[in-house]
Amino acid sequence: MHGSELSLDAPSAEQQRFLSLFLRSEKEIFRYVAVLVPNSTDAEDIVQQTALALWQKFDAYDPSLPFTPWACRFALNKARQWIERRQRWQVLLERGVAEELERRREELRPELELKLRHLETCMGKLPEDQRALVEGYYYRRSAIEKLASDSGRTVAATYKGLQRIRHALQLCIDKAAGPQGVA
Amino acid sequence: MRINFPSREFDDAVAAVCHGLPSDEQARALNVLLRQDAAARDEYILRVELHSRLASQSELFVSGMASNLEPVTENSFAFPSLEPRRAEPRVITTQNVIWAMGIAACLALLIGVAWQLQRLNPTSNAATPAVAPMSDVAATDWKPSVTNLAGEEYPRVNSERRAQFRIKAPDAESVSVNIGSANMGSPLTVTKSDDGVWTITTSPLGIGFHFYRVTIDGTSVADPSTQIFRGGGGDWHSSGIEVPTGEDFHERKNVPRGEVREQRYFSRITESWRRAFVYTPPDYDSNPSAKYPVLYLLHGGGEDETCWPAQGRVSQILDNLIAEQNARPMIVVMDRGVARRPGEPDTPSRPAADGSRYATLDDVFMTELIPMIDQTFRTSADREHRALAGLSLGGAQAFAIGLRHIDQFASLGSFSGIGGPSGGSFVPRTAYGGIMADADAFNRQMRVLFVSAGADEPEWMLSSVQKFHQTLQPAGINHVFYESPGTGHEWHTWRRSLREFTPLLFKD
Numbered sequence: 001m002h003g004s005e006l007s008l009d010a011p012s013a014e015q016q017r018f019l020s021l022f023l024r025s026e027k028e029i030f031r032y033v034a035v036l037v038p039n040s041t042d043a044e045d046i047v048q049q050t051a052l053a054l055w056q057k058f059d060a061y062d063p064s065l066p067f068t069p070w071a072c073r074f075a076l077n078k079a080r081q082w083i084e085r086r087q088r089w090q091v092l093l094e095r096g097v098a099e100e101l102e103r104r105r106e107e108l109r110p111e112l113e114l115k116l117r118h119l120e121t122c123m124g125k126l127p128e129d130q131r132a133l134v135e136g137y138y139y140r141r142s143a144i145e146k147l148a149s150d151s152g153r154t155v156a157a158t159y160k161g162l163q164r165i166r167h168a169l170q171l172c173i174d175k176a177a178g179p180q181g182v183a
Numbered sequence: 184m185r186i187n188f189p190s191r192e193f194d195d196a197v198a199a200v201c202h203g204l205p206s207d208e209q210a211r212a213l214n215v216l217l218r219q220d221a222a223a224r225d226e227y228i229l230r231v232e233l234h235s236r237l238a239s240q241s242e243l244f245v246s247g248m249a250s251n252l253e254p255v256t257e258n259s260f261a262f263p264s265l266e267p268r269r270a271e272p273r274v275i276t277t278q279n280v281i282w283a284m285g286i287a288a289c290l291a292l293l294i295g296v297a298w299q300l301q302r303l304n305p306t307s308n309a310a311t312p313a314v315a316p317m318s319d320v321a322a323t324d325w326k327p328s329v330t331n332l333a334g335e336e337y338p339r340v341n342s343e344r345r346a347q348f349r350i351k352a353p354d355a356e357s358v359s360v361n362i363g364s365a366n367m368g369s370p371l372t373v374t375k376s377d378d379g380v381w382t383i384t385t386s387p388l389g390i391g392f393h394f395y396r397v398t399i400d401g402t403s404v405a406d407p408s409t410q411i412f413r414g415g416g417g418d419w420h421s422s423g424i425e426v427p428t429g430e431d432f433h434e435r436k437n438v439p440r441g442e443v444r445e446q447r448y449f450s451r452i453t454e455s456w457r458r459a460f461v462y463t464p465p466d467y468d469s470n471p472s473a474k475y476p477v478l479y480l481l482h483g484g485g486e487d488e489t490c491w492p493a494q495g496r497v498s499q500i501l502d503n504l505i506a507e508q509n510a511r512p513m514i515v516v517m518d519r520g521v522a523r524r525p526g527e528p529d530t531p532s533r534p535a536a537d538g539s540r541y542a543t544l545d546d547v548f549m550t551e552l553i554p555m556i557d558q559t560f561r562t563s564a565d566r567e568h569r570a571l572a573g574l575s576l577g578g579a580q581a582f583a584i585g586l587r588h589i590d591q592f593a594s595l596g597s598f599s600g601i602g603g604p605s606g607g608s609f610v611p612r613t614a615y616g617g618i619m620a621d622a623d624a625f626n627r628q629m630r631v632l633f634v635s636a637g638a639d640e641p642e643w644m645l646s647s648v649q650k651f652h653q654t655l656q657p658a659g660i661n662h663v664f665y666e667s668p669g670t671g672h673e674w675h676t677w678r679r680s681l682r683e684f685t686p687l688l689f690k691d
Contacts, residue, residue, distance in 0.1 A: 027239045034235035035228065039203025043235070092200065092210040097217045105228050112232050119236055123243050138237040139244045144202075145386055154344070155386045157639045157669070163198040166233055167646075173233070 018058050022051060025068040032072045035105050036079045036098055037089065040138070046082050050075040076102075115177045122172035130165050137162055184208040186216045188223035191641045197227055201234045206361065328409065330392075330423045335408040338395075344387040344426050348397075350406070353379025355399045362388065362395040362424070389639065390428040391675025392494045394421040412494050414486040423494060431503075433496045433678045438506035439465035443492045448555050452546050453522050459552065460492045461560065464505055464512035474563045476513045476689040477556060479548070480681075481520040481573030481580050483600070491517040494674045500681055510685045516556055520577050522547040545584045549591065570688050572596030572633070574677040586615040594631035594688050598680035599644060599672055609651055611658035622659035631687045632662040637669075637676035644672055663687065 029050060034043045053074045054061075061070060083089045083098070093101075105112075126134065133151070136142040148158040186192045186209070196213045199205040205213070216223050237243065322341040331338065337349035348360050358381040375381050394415030396403050405411045406422040415421030441464045450457045464475065480497070482490040491497045497515055504510035522544040557564040571592045573581040578600020585595040611619040619625045634655075636648035652664040665683045670676040 030239045031232065031235045034238070035231060038201045038231045038234055040235075040238040042203055043238070088205060088207055088210045091207065092205065092214050094214060095218060097214055100224065101217070101228060104224055105232070108225065108228060112229065115229070116232065116236055119233070119240075120243055134237060135244050139241060148387070153669075154389050154639075156389060156671070159198065159202055159204075160639055160641070160671070162202075163194070163641075166198075166201075166230065166237075167194070170230070170233060 014058070015055075018055055021067040022054065022071070025071050028068050029071050029075050033075050033079050035101050036093060037082060040141070042082065046075065046078045049078045049082075053078060115173050118173045118176035119169065121176060122169050125172065126165065126169075130161075130168075133158070133161055134165055184212045186212040188216055188220050188226070191644055193223065193226075195641055197230050201231065328424045330410050330412075330425050331408055332410065337408055338406070338424050340424070340426055342427075344390065345385050346388055346424055346426065347382065347384045348395075348406070349408075350381045350397055350399070351379060352381060352399050355381070357398075357400055359398045360395055361398065361403075362393055388426050389669065389671060389673065389675075390426050391670060391673060391678070393424050393426065393673060395424055396421050410493075413489050414483065414494075428675060432682050433500050433503075435499050436503055436506070438502050440502050441465045441467065441498055441505075443498050446555075446559065448551065450522070450547055450551050452524060452543060452551060454525050457519060457522075457547070457552075458488055459516050459518040459556075460488055461517070461556070462492070462497055462501060462515040463560070464514070465502065466512060467514075467561075471561075473512075474561045476511065476568035476570070477560075477562050478513055478515045478570045478572065478685065478688065479553075479581075480515055480517045481571075481577030482517070483573075483575035483577050487521075488517050488519045491515075495681070496678055497681070500678060501685065504682065504685055511689045513685070513689060514556075514560055514562060516552070518548075518552055520544060520573065520580055541580050541583050544580060545587065548584060549588060553591070566591050566593045567630070568593075568689055570594035570596070570631070572598065572681075572684060573600060574598040574680070575600045575672065582615070586618050589618060589628055593629065594633075595629070596631070596633035596680070596684045597635070597648075598677045598684075599636045599640060599648065609654055611654060611660055619658065619660055626659075626661045629661070630690075631684070632660065633665070633680075633684045633687065634662060635665040635667065635676070635680040635683065637667045637671050637673065639669060639671040640676070641672060 026047065030043055030047050033046045033050075034040075037043050037046060050071065054071055057074070061067070080098075083093060123131070123134075133147060136147045136150075137144070144155055144158055148155045151158065151161075153161065184192075186196055192212075193216070196205060196209040199209055200213070213227075217227060322343045322345070325339040325341050325347060327336050328338050328340055328346075337347065339347050341347075346362070350358050350360075352358055355375075358375070360383055362385065374383065394412065395406070396415060397406050398404075405420055409422040409424070411420040412423040413420055441462055444461045444463065446459045446461050447456055448459070449455075466473065467475070480491050480495075482488065497517065501510065501513070501515060505512050524543055527543060553569075556562060562568070566589075569592050571581045571585040572578070572595065575598070578597030581595055581600070582597050585592040611622075613620070632655075634648060634652050636645050638645070640648075652662070655662050663683075665680060667676040667679045670679070
């Protein structure tokens with residue numbers, strides 16, 4: 001177990017190997033968690049908890065096997081622990097919904113990849129004000145209150161603006177992907 | 184609460200989940216839907232995936248900025264614009280991103296350690312985003328909401344449009360407040376002081392009237408400090424709060440005032456007593472020989488005939504417009520938009536273009552209400568002097584009934600209420616029994632066809648109304664479209680819509 005050996009000094013070779021693997025899988029781990037806990041801040045917390053758990057168990061990792069599925073099992077456990085402490089998310093995901101969402105996302109992954117490869121093109125077509133809002137929220141991770149204040153909107157209107165932009169992106173992606181959408 | 188798919192409620196619930204803000208009701212209803220509806224599950228997964236890609240693919244923003252330098256020619260998709268806002272361009276380089284990813288990876292480990300320490304010694308609760316820390320509240324010019332009962336200081340509102348609520352519940356273990364329409368109703372955590380008083384200060388709210396309810400130990404109730412209003416997300420009464428708008432068209436002014444009368448009549452169709460509120464203009468009693476045109480106004484889903492006179496402020500708006508000579512003196516009739524024959528099921532909430540789902544209400548209006556009004560009040564009893572309008576569900580009902588009886592109504596208005604899901608399959612040539620098939624003939628008959636929505640309404644509703652408007656244009660159907668800036672699916676949109684609609688009516 002590596003937990004007691006974690007140092008804030010220059011990373012060891014083992015830490016560097018772990019970081020290298022983790023960095024390559026981090027986005028997929030995040031998206032795996034986000035199926036159950038879509039809020040970015042919460043999902044990031046879970047990914048961070050997962051990172052620590054993975055490091056502590058890194059001795060048990062078999063390097064002949066792919067890292068991401070191994071890491072996602074830890075992420076799933078961390079996500080479930082997180083959900084268990086929050087009643088509202090339990091209510092949302094209870095009675096098999098969590099398992100069905102995980103299972104169905106795996107089935108849909110090829111189609112999702114096909115569709116979402118157009119996301120970059122569609123992002124490039126966003127009007128400047130919309131891209132600034134998306135960038136502020138998703139990339140810079142600015143507080144929603146700051147984004148609202150900067151734009152002179154209410155918090156609710158800012159959330160609504162983000163919802164509209166996602167909707168517009170989805171329409172753009174659907175149009176670009178043509179009839180072969182998600183089944 | 185029940186969520187159908189597709190629907191505005193589904194859109195809002197998924198968006199709330201993405202932002203970590205679903206209400207208990209939304210979470211419960213979404214769970215039921217996701218268990219039962221495979222198509223809803225797939226759409227949910229797609230939307231969450233899109234959201235999580237935006238949150239995790241930093242290269243989207245790098246390449247997005249780069250593409251700004253070159254024209255995009257792949258296809259002709261055009262994004263609708265939000266309200267104008269300019270942001271300073273931000274230069275992002277690949278080097279920056281790699282550097283940021285390296286830092287993020289190190290932070291992942293460091294924060295992981297910190298999280299472990301915090302779990303052993305938890306000292307803070309996660310703040311609900313819409314709750315403002317007191318340190319952020321700059322303005323101290325608090326004023327009681329005008330909807331408060333006499334002498335009640337809370338809830339109060341300041342010039343930053345923040346609201347502050349105070350609930351005394353010393354024995355309660357939890358108190359929360361839900362503000363606004365369903366799409367704004369994320370529960371807010373309240374702080375309890377030593378004397379058992381729970382206080383909350385919100386972030387800036389939208390302008391105008393908002394419903395709200397207080398939940399004490401899981402039981403949802405109205406605030407005892409305020410007036411109650413019908414509506415607010417279910418067939419119930421809610422508390423109301425007014426956030427100053429900076430406008431006065433709906434305020435009581437020192438102008439001649441009309442009167443709102445309560446008119447009860449027995450309906451043989453529903454075998455029940457019904458009630459209509461009737462606004463008569465200021466000179467109605469002093470000018471006994473005058474006859475007046477009539478506007479029939481319908482409320483929204485979950486509301487009743489009290490809503491337009493109360494939170495809709497019909498008398499204030501009409502008194503002011505008439506005093507300014509911006510609207511002709513008129514009678515306004517506000518009846519209940521629900522009518523059932525004995526044993527008939529509830530009125531469906533989904534609008535229907537052919538009006539058949541409102542058949543009983545249609546019968547009550549045409550054979551009981553309008554004849555009763557024409558017999559009781561001094562009306563100009565012909566189609567040229569009769570209009571019908573409504574909000575939300577009432578807007579759909581107004582078009583469904585009014586366009587079936589174009590011989591009875593020369594003017595129609597739908598505020599936030601027409602178009603069907605995502606614009607539906609509205610085809611002017613065939614909709615409403617084909618009444619618009621001959622655009623010229625229709626335009627000659629229809630004096631005013633008015634459609635409106637709030638610019639901050641849920642995407643489902645706003646795009647539905649916009650598509651309806653955009654479909655009418657190329658079909659050559661004369662109409663007026665109004666979009667209320669900065670307001671949602673709430674009463675200030677409909678007050679403004681009334682202000683815009685009534686001056687157009689009954690022009691000889």
